[in-house]
Amino acid sequence: MNIIETNNLTKYYGKTKGIEDVNITVKExxxxxxxxxxxxGKSTTIRTLLGLIFPTSGYAKIFGKDCIEKGxxxxxxxGYLPSETFYYERMKVWDLLNYSASxxxxxxxNRINELSEVMELDINRKIEDLSYGNKKKxxxxxxxxxxxxxxxxxxxxxxxxxxxxxxxFNLIRKENQEGATIFxxxxxxxxxxxxxxxxxxxxxxxxxxxxxxxxxxKNNYKKIMxxxxxxxxxxxxxxxxxxxxxxxxxxxxxxxxxxxxxKEKLQPYKIKDLLIEDPTLEEIFMHYYE
Ligand SMILES: Nc1ncnc2c1ncn2[C@@H]1O[C@H](COP(=O)(O)OP(=O)(O)OP(=O)(O)O)[C@@H](O)[C@H]1O
Numbered sequence: 155m156n157i158i159e160t161n162n163l164t165k166y167y168g169k170t171k172g173i174e175d176v177n178i179t180v181k182e183x184x185x186x187x188x189x190x191x192x193x194x195g196k197s198t199t200i201r202t203l204l205g206l207i208f209p210t211s212g213y214a215k216i217f218g219k220d221c222i223e224k225g226x227x228x229x230x231x232x233g234y235l236p237s238e239t240f241y242y243e244r245m246k247v248w249d250l251l252n253y254s255a256s257x258x259x260x261x262x263x264n265r266i267n268e269l270s271e272v273m274e275l276d277i278n279r280k281i282e283d284l285s286y287g288n289k290k291k292x293x294x295x296x297x298x299x300x301x302x303x304x305x306x307x308x309x310x311x312x313x314x315x316x317x318x319x320x321x322x323f324n325l326i327r328k329e330n331q332e333g334a335t336i337f338x339x340x341x342x343x344x345x346x347x348x349x350x351x352x353x354x355x356x357x358x359x360x361x362x363x364x365x366x367x368x369x370x371x372k373n374n375y376k377k378i379m380x381x382x383x384x385x386x387x388x389x390x391x392x393x394x395x396x397x398x399x400x401x402x403x404x405x406x407x408x409x410x411x412x413x414x415x416x417k418e419k420l421q422p423y424k425i426k427d428l429l430i431e432d433p434t435l436e437e438i439f440m441h442y443y444e
Contacts, residue, residue, distance in 0.1 A: 155181070155182045155218070156179045156180065156181060156182070156215075156218070157180050157181065157182050157184075157216065157217060157303075157304055157335040158178065158179065158180035158186075158203065158214070158215070158216055158304070158335075158337065159178075159179050159180075159214065159215045159216075159218075160176050160177055160178050160179075160199075160203070160212065160213070160214040160215075161177060161212050161213050161214070162175045162176070162177060162211065162212035163175070163176040163177070163199070163202060163209055163212040163213065163214050164176070164209060164210045164211045164212045165195075165198050165202050165207065165208075165209050165210050166210045171195075171358075171359045172195055172198035172202075172359060173195040173198050173199050173202070173356070173359045173360070174359045174360055175212065175360065176195070176199055176212070176356070176359075176360070176361055177361065178354050178361060178364065180335060180337055181335075182335055183330070183333070183335055184335055184336070184351050184352060185326070185327075185330055185335075185336040185338060185349055185350045185351050185352075186335075186336065186337050186338065186350060186351070186352055186353070186354070187338050187339075187340065187346035187347075187349070187350035187352065187353035187354070187367075188200075188337060188338065188339040188340070188353070188354050188356065189339070189340055189341060189342075189343055189346050189353055189354070189355055189356070190341065190355060190356035190357055191341055191357065192341060194341075194356045194357050194358065194359070195356050195358075195359040195360075196308065196309075196339040196341075196356060197236075197237055197308055197339070198359075199339075199356070200234075200306055200308050200337070200339060202214060202221070203216060203221055203306070203337075204221070204225075204229060204232065204234060204306065205221045205222050205225030205228070205229065208222060209222075216228045216232070216304065217231065217303070217304070230258075231302055231303040231304060232302050232303075232304045232305075232306060233297040233298050233299075233300065233302035233304070233305045233306070233334075234297055234305075234306045234308075235293045235294055235296075235297040235305075235306070235307045235308060235310050236293070236308050237308040237309040237312070237339075239289055239290070239292070239293040241281045241289070241292065242281065243280070243281050243282035244280065244281070244282060245280065245281055246277070246278060246279065246280055246281075247270075247275065247276065247277040247278070247279055247280075247281065247284070247292055248266075248277040248278060250281060250292065250296070251266045251270075251277065251292070251295055251296060251299065252266070254296045254299065255299055255300070258300045262299050262300065265299050265300075265301065266295060266299055269294070269295040269298055269299060269325075270291075270295055272321060272325055273291040273294055273295060273318070273321060273322065273325070274291070274318070274321070275288065275291040275292065275295060276288075285313070286312075286313040287313035287314050287315065287318065289313070290310070290312065290313045290314060291314075291318070293310075294310065294322065294325075298325075298329065301334075302334060303333070303334060303335065304334065304335050304336075304337065305326070305329060305334050305335070305336050305337070306337045307326075307336070307337065307338045307339065308339045309339055309340055309341070310322065310338070310340075311340070311342075311345060319345070323345075323348070323349055326338075326349065327349070336350075338350060343432065344432055347367055347370065350367055351366065351367060352364065352365070352366045352367065353365055353366075353367060353370060374410070374432070374433075375396075375408045375409065375410045375433050376408070376409050376410070376413065376430050376431070376432070376433070377406075377408055377429075377430070377431050377432070377433045378405075378406070378407055378408070378409055378416060378428075378429070378430050379404060379405070379406050379427070379428070379429040380404065380405045380406075380420065380423075380425060380427070380428050380429075381403055381404045381405075381425070381426045381427035381428075382403065382405075382420075382423045382424055382425040382426050382427075383403065383423065383424045383426070384423065384424075385400060385403060385404075385405050385423060386400065387400050387405075389419050390405060390407060390419055392415070392419070393411070394409050394410050394411035394415065395407050395408070395409050396408045396409075396410075403426075408433065413430070
């Protein structure tokens with residue numbers, strides 16, 4: 155079953171394009187990554203799906219129901235973490251979370267305590283005393299407390315330190331194992347790669363690729379920088395290498411293939427420095443999709 159389904163979903167802000175003809179499907183149980191650079195249309199897509207803004211044309215369905223016509227019903231089973239959160243600053247975290255829980259039937263005390271413990275959130279503090287990262291944690295607990303069937307996360311990791319990010323990813327994996335479908339937007343490909351089953355790439359308001367992570371990783375480029383003595387271009391100009399340059403005794407190139415090939419080519423040289431890293435999203439756009 156498709157949890158999210160869009161059909162030529164388009165949103166213009168006056169004359170400014172937000173998104174155009176977005177067609178995506180997210181299956182039940184998936185962790186679906188939604189990646190793109192700043193201004194690509196990630197938040198616009200999410201806000202349109204949530205019925206917070208209306209599409210200019212096209213439509214979207216969540217749980218098989220139209221996001222606008224049945225928006226009220228659909229939103230009950232969604233947990234949403236916006237990219238930026240704004241709260242009543244004077245409230246205590248605990249009061250705020252209880253207030254959020256009061257919109258749903260049932261007692262969520264245990265759930266709030268559990269989630270706050272996992273995220274190491276001090277519920278006795280006032281919102282105004284929290285750092286940016288701790289406010290993010292409030293948003294995470296708030297978004298998950300009603301055990302939603304669909305969790306929509308808009309750039310959720312900003313402000314979380316690496317340890318907390320790990321905790322958060324574990325929490326999301328657990329929610330997923332317990333049945334939640336996850337829609338995860340980010341501009342950081344590496345975090346999406348580790349968590350998601352499938353990823354859609356959005357750029358300038360349009361989806362340019364939908365790929366499962368295994369394929370993306372297999373096809374992915376590495377960005378390599380070598381500093382050393384007597385390096386020359388020729389030995390490194392082999393299949394899989396692109397954008398090869400040599401400047402100030404430093405070789406730079408992209409490589410797609412078995413990394414051992416690069417290791418062999420480097421064998422004869424005295425190396426001063428070596429950097430192998432994942433390309434940025436922009437670089438992937440330029441090289442992976444050529
Ligand atoms: N309220 C608005 N009014 C006018 N234009 C807007 C509005 N919100 C977004 N846009 C424009 O729509 C486009 C998509 O923006 P959106 O915020 O959806 O991108 P994003 O991928 O979420 O970016 P970021 O990673 O920076 O949050 C951008 O060109 C942006 O300037």
